[in-house]
Amino acid sequence: MPPPLLAAARGRPKAEPRLRKPAESATEAPPSPPAEAAQAEAAQAPEPPQSRVRPHVPVHADAVSRLSGEDALIHRAFAPLASHEGAFGLTDDAAAIAVPPSHEVVATTDTLVAGVHFFPDDPPEAIARKALRVNLSDLAAKAADPLGFLLSIALPEGIRPEWLDAFARGLADDSKKYRIPLFGGDTVRTTGPMVISITALGTAKPGEVVRRAGAQPGDWVMVTGTIGDAALGLMLRKHLGLKALNRLGTRDKAHLTDRYLLPQPRLRLAAALRLHATAAMDISDGLAGDLAKLCAVSGVGARIETALLPLSPAAAAAIETDPRLLERVVSGGDDYEILMTVPSDDLDAFVSAATRAGVAVTAIGEITAGPGLPVLYGPDGPMKLKQMSFSHF
Amino acid sequence: MPPPLLAAARGRPKAEPRLRKPAESATEAPPSPPAEAAQAEAAQAPEPPQSRVRPHVPVHADAVSRLSGEDALIHRAFAPLASHEGAFGLTDDAAAIAVPPSHEVVATTDTLVAGVHFFPDDPPEAIARKALRVNLSDLAAKAADPLGFLLSIALPEGIRPEWLDAFARGLADDSKKYRIPLFGGDTVRTTGPMVISITALGTAKPGEVVRRAGAQPGDWVMVTGTIGDAALGLMLRKHLGLKALNRLGTRDKAHLTDRYLLPQPRLRLAAALRLHATAAMDISDGLAGDLAKLCAVSGVGARIETALLPLSPAAAAAIETDPRLLERVVSGGDDYEILMTVPSDDLDAFVSAATRAGVAVTAIGEITAGPGLPVLYGPDGPMKLKQMSFSHF
Numbered sequence: 001m002p003p004p005l006l007a008a009a010r011g012r013p014k015a016e017p018r019l020r021k022p023a024e025s026a027t028e029a030p031p032s033p034p035a036e037a038a039q040a041e042a043a044q045a046p047e048p049p050q051s052r053v054r055p056h057v058p059v060h061a062d063a064v065s066r067l068s069g070e071d072a073l074i075h076r077a078f079a080p081l082a083s084h085e086g087a088f089g090l091t092d093d094a095a096a097i098a099v100p101p102s103h104e105v106v107a108t109t110d111t112l113v114a115g116v117h118f119f120p121d122d123p124p125e126a127i128a129r130k131a132l133r134v135n136l137s138d139l140a141a142k143a144a145d146p147l148g149f150l151l152s153i154a155l156p157e158g159i160r161p162e163w164l165d166a167f168a169r170g171l172a173d174d175s176k177k178y179r180i181p182l183f184g185g186d187t188v189r190t191t192g193p194m195v196i197s198i199t200a201l202g203t204a205k206p207g208e209v210v211r212r213a214g215a216q217p218g219d220w221v222m223v224t225g226t227i228g229d230a231a232l233g234l235m236l237r238k239h240l241g242l243k244a245l246n247r248l249g250t251r252d253k254a255h256l257t258d259r260y261l262l263p264q265p266r267l268r269l270a271a272a273l274r275l276h277a278t279a280a281m282d283i284s285d286g287l288a289g290d291l292a293k294l295c296a297v298s299g300v301g302a303r304i305e306t307a308l309l310p311l312s313p314a315a316a317a318a319i320e321t322d323p324r325l326l327e328r329v330v331s332g333g334d335d336y337e338i339l340m341t342v343p344s345d346d347l348d349a350f351v352s353a354a355t356r357a358g359v360a361v362t363a364i365g366e367i368t369a370g371p372g373l374p375v376l377y378g379p380d381g382p383m384k385l386k387q388m389s390f391s392h393f
Numbered sequence: 394m395p396p397p398l399l400a401a402a403r404g405r406p407k408a409e410p411r412l413r414k415p416a417e418s419a420t421e422a423p424p425s426p427p428a429e430a431a432q433a434e435a436a437q438a439p440e441p442p443q444s445r446v447r448p449h450v451p452v453h454a455d456a457v458s459r460l461s462g463e464d465a466l467i468h469r470a471f472a473p474l475a476s477h478e479g480a481f482g483l484t485d486d487a488a489a490i491a492v493p494p495s496h497e498v499v500a501t502t503d504t505l506v507a508g509v510h511f512f513p514d515d516p517p518e519a520i521a522r523k524a525l526r527v528n529l530s531d532l533a534a535k536a537a538d539p540l541g542f543l544l545s546i547a548l549p550e551g552i553r554p555e556w557l558d559a560f561a562r563g564l565a566d567d568s569k570k571y572r573i574p575l576f577g578g579d580t581v582r583t584t585g586p587m588v589i590s591i592t593a594l595g596t597a598k599p600g601e602v603v604r605r606a607g608a609q610p611g612d613w614v615m616v617t618g619t620i621g622d623a624a625l626g627l628m629l630r631k632h633l634g635l636k637a638l639n640r641l642g643t644r645d646k647a648h649l650t651d652r653y654l655l656p657q658p659r660l661r662l663a664a665a666l667r668l669h670a671t672a673a674m675d676i677s678d679g680l681a682g683d684l685a686k687l688c689a690v691s692g693v694g695a696r697i698e699t700a701l702l703p704l705s706p707a708a709a710a711a712i713e714t715d716p717r718l719l720e721r722v723v724s725g726g727d728d729y730e731i732l733m734t735v736p737s738d739d740l741d742a743f744v745s746a747a748t749r750a751g752v753a754v755t756a757i758g759e760i761t762a763g764p765g766l767p768v769l770y771g772p773d774g775p776m777k778l779k780q781m782s783f784s785h786f
Contacts, residue, residue: 071686086497088604088605088606091605091606091686091689091690092535092604092605092606092674092690093501093531093534093535093605093674093675094499094500094501094531094532094534094535094537094595094602095499095500095501096497096498096499096535096597096599096602097497097498097499097500098497098498098599099492099497099498104479104489104490104491104492105489105490105491105492105498105594106487106488106489106490107487107488107490107541107543107576107577107592107594108486108487108488108543108577109543109544109545109577109578109579109590109592110545110579111545111547111579111581111590112581113547113581113582113583113584113585115584116581116582116583116584117581138486138487139487141486141487142485142486142487142489144487148500150500150501150502150592151502152502152503152504152545152590152592154504154506154588156585183500184500184501184502185502186502186503186504186590188504188505188506188509188510189506189509190506190509190585190586190588191506191508191509191585191586192506192549192583192584192585192586192588193583193584193585195547195583195585195588195590197502197504197545197579197588197590199500199502199543199545199592201498201500202487204489206489206491209487209489211481211485212481212484212485212486213481213484213485281485281486282486293484296484297484297485
């Protein structure tokens, strides 16, 4: 015999629970018109009802971690990254995040798949950092400041706890470095390769977000950092065996593969972009193709002089040995540098501001009247690229 | 010979581009101290710099769609869902979203994997809607109003355009139905099963979010809708061949499988939850296990009377034929109903408010002093569950 339910043992009123009939169907019923009685009741209500939401109480995280393997995993590996109060220690269904006054939210999402966007045997710390940084790079390109991120990870069978701990460690490092706390996430199983999906949230004042659409004929085309390293690093990582790459010294090779593994989101450029850029985006699929996208939405064309491209010593040495690598440099992915357009009158001020922010910027061409595909001038005239950029489709 | 770059053909000043040396290393340089000259320049600035961000210009989406297969796919299938101005027609790196004054952002993410969370041969419309609705259900449980969502989808080889169009159609239907526009996304290839990851953003006033932590001894434990249908629907879908399920009529069977395919997010309950609930969460992994999580973070226990559980006619008939199915009803996943706790004094007002909102609610037990695992009283006394809920780990 079940004990009496809801006995008034602690002096509570003996009111019977008002049991509702379950809905006839599972579909949500359309809102019923308020019953007359309910309307009358509402009209007579002596005072506005008070919210019953209670203030913050400490979370019994240890108790949660006993409930299931998934909860234990989240608690051990990821809860330490959820330093934002509104993340509720990852013990709730959602995070509650205050946005600074007079700011809007900037939201972006990017997904990495093992065997497609990274090698399954890459260091787990680097995989985690890359997954976060490719999103931070999008925030940087829009001149937004990081607010927080959500992580969804589909794990194949056989992932060891040590792997996950290292993954979480890498994520924690960058979460701290870029001051972007974890707001929440989801951890699921897959029978296929690992899939890591991150949504990053940032903030900017209304109208401050620098868009792709905004480039004007006559603007300078500029890029941060160096171009093409990651594409060459990927070739090295794949052991494609090109002599020009294999001849490089150990330090140069390490530089290129490191650039493939670990993007450098240019978040410090935000203020300079807001003030001076007419358009910006991050270069994830390759300079040529991404510039083509920027031109398309801006309704303009562009002329690029590849002799002006900022190259690392390693990339410059490789191209000098084998000029065919230039095509890979301009169309290969994973640069995660910022491509932006700056009016001529703003050039000096923009370069000064970028320099003060510690980010190298280089003018590589100009925006032309359009619309049209960008033209890249190489040592032998306009380049004929086999493809503008990487595409999975 | 390349043509002269950046000729002052259109009367622009002939200033040479100030070419920056590329950074020595790929790592982002630490911010340099402002040069004295730059400081002086800044001090002499006659007026505050104006942002160069241009107002909205029309997007040449057709031009974008010519660039790559991925862009064409996004443009055709998903851009129509990006009705929010700040989504920039999905032609930018990020969305810019205004949050209503005096509101905070509520963020949640959930991922579905083919073969784990849905069957690859489920209708694509239903897969899309489920992926969105499981996230909407989390917003509903926190008493948040939908703001928008981001979609990441990893597509296996061999997905046909017709499949994607149907998927987008289902997503568009629910995007409209629940007034939650698409803010952005990412579409990638995978060698494994499809992985769909959605991040939903909502809004609530500060302190209005109803948390899991907040249940108090003496509160009623309540649920929306009916419990267990989806778990039984999954058994039917798997052809587990239980006599009690196979004996059901066609309509009952359709009801259960429909409940597995298509959750009903209880967004209309938000106002009632805000006013009266001390704690809430959505039941995704099964009533028993999810209640255990709520109890753990609230530091309480609970007593549930299974005789009070709201059951659909189909579930009730199945359990009557085979009482062992009760265990599946209380521990099986995919209900996506809301579990909440309501102080005794608020019961009448809460039930009235829920009824006016068109959502059926039922009291099924009470919160007890704790902490401790919930006890579920079945027809033969306290139930001994093999597992409290579903866990992938």
